Amino acid sequence: MNKLTRFARFWVPALALLVLGCQGSKPPAAEAPATPSQYLIGPGDELEIFVWNNRDLSVTVPVRPDGRISTPLVEDLQAVGKTPTQLARDMEAALSAYVKSPQVNVIVRGFVGAFGEQIRVVGKATSPKALAYRRSLTVLDVMIEVGGLAPGAAGNRAKIVRTVGGKRSEIPVRLEALLNDGDLSQNVEMLPGDVLVIPESRL
DSSP: OOHHHHHHHHHHHHHHHHHHHHHHTOOOOOOOOOOOOOOOOOTTOEEEEEETTOGGGOEEEEOOTTSEEEETTEEEEEOTTOOHHHHHHHHHHHHTTTSSSOOEEEEEEEOOOOGGGEEEEEESBSSOOEEEOOTTOBHHHHHHHTTSBOTTBOGGGEEEEEEETTEEEEEEEOHHHHHHHOOGGGOOBOOTTOEEEEOBOOO
8 A cells, every 4th residue: 555545545534524623613693683573553543454455444544542453344453552553464354355455554653652661751841741762762751742841849859660570660860960960870761561650849
């Protein structure tokens, strides 16, 4: 056996094992980042229902407090808790009894959101109301939405009432320090279901 043959018999299998070992040790591919949760329709939202090639069936309707909507040919259809796409498919199923192959688009024009996703502002705000939650929403964003503090508000005694896993907690927020003095340490990030309570001044 010549030297070249001996070299091939020993080193070729060794190199093959080395290559296979390196391939087997590759790290797993990174998972795709999670996409943000889709918007869920809530009571008080304003919906534009567009039915292709059927102008008479295309309407803009509010979501009633009972969570349902009424449109031409479709009465009392549940809307709350669904995405606009899910509601569009349900509308198509309901309209298929009257229209051949209906195609429906649902567009949310006025956002409030499902009850569990809402941010509520109560007490001495200029315009206390419920707001739709969105990612990275902060106390400052909320105060801009409600027009700031109302006269007689005790802004530095405000608090966020938060319920997580059935446990309720209260987070003090000094709104006057945030709004008047620019104290960004008070700019707390809001979570779905938070209630911002602004008490009245004791004076």
